Amino acid sequence: MLTMVLPLATEGEQPNPLLPHTAEIIFGFVFLVLLAIAFAKFFVPRFEKAYADRTAAIEGGMDAAKQAQAEAKAALDKYNAQLAEARQEAAKIREDAREQGAQIIAEMREQANAESERIVTHARTQIDAERAQAVASLRAEVGTMATTLAGRIVGESLEDEARQRRTVERFLADLEASESARQAVGTDG
């Protein structure tokens, strides 16, 4: 096609539009090279730098968010661990308190038992002593009174001290024996 058209340029008066002007080829080359260099040297690196910065900024933000998330998770774990620890401790304290309480109650009970036993023992001893004393004083008084009474009733003076005492002793022994027998029958019965 080109070879068919090109010779026409020499024939007619009309300019052949397919023939280039030399100056325009030179200028076209210079301008295109100039623009390519301007883009290569300045515009492309600057735009790429902006893109790289943007990517870095976004990634940096994402990293920061990730880090914050990790920190929050660590804090949560820590608090959970502390909470579990505290719970465990509380349970232990409750358990201890319960044990201690039980121990205190047992101790108190023991103490009360001992005290009551002591009181009972003491009372019994006292009662025994008082009874023995009463028996002793009664023995003396009852002897005198009985002797006096018997002397008055019988009208005779029982001068013989020894016989007198023997009689009283025998009477009291009888009395005591019958008393004990009665008591034994009472407890058995």
Place this chain on the structure above:
Amino acid sequence: MIAGVPTEFTPPGPESFDLPPIIDGVSWFTKPVLVSALSVVVIIWFFWGASRKSAIVPSKLQFAGELGYNFVRNSIARDAIGSAEHMKYVPYLCGLFFFILLNNVAATIPLIQFPTFSHIGWAYVAAIMSWVIYNTVGIRKHGAWGYFKHQTMPAGVPVWLMPLMIPIEFISNIVVRPISLSLRLFANMFAGHILLGVFVLGGEYLVFETGNIALAGVGIVTWLMGLAIAGLELFVQVIQTYIFVVLTAQYIGSAISEEH
């Protein structure tokens, strides 16, 4: 032509593109040279301002610059060449794209209204530069013989077809590409300009020269249609820019590709 028309209408032709030098005696300083030089100044000025700060949060100007730059970088270069190697060719493709775009669109800008690429020299030089680049990178990548095989012997073609395939592929991939690339751009700009000239000058002739009311009305309709054609031409100007640069990127991509 209708009888009674006083003067003959001469439609615009190739001679319409033969502009006189802007300054008498300086034959090389023509309108396309002035317009393209202005376009270079505008491109550098715009991208200088847009990329000056290279901020993370872009200003409106930087955003506009990034929009244009991104379009060439991603939608043209990366899609055609692949993300591994496209960055090497982005500067040339950007320069090519914005140079052609501004010079094409200049044909629609009032007072300029002349497509630089309707002078075929500009189209030739752009196409030849693209041709040199894609062949050079292809040879550098595959070696001279390897590149010849890469471009002329498609994989999977039986050996007995090779005598047919090699000349066809050679002509289509090596010989015809720069011609088709330059002619496509040139012819579109050339034809668009003539078409607009026909409508505008024809309308002018009908309105002012014929002295016929009916024909003047037709002339006004012609102007309105010329306006619509101008809109269409703007579209063609942008599309042709895109096609030129996409094809260049495609040729580079296929020249350095590993397989067909």
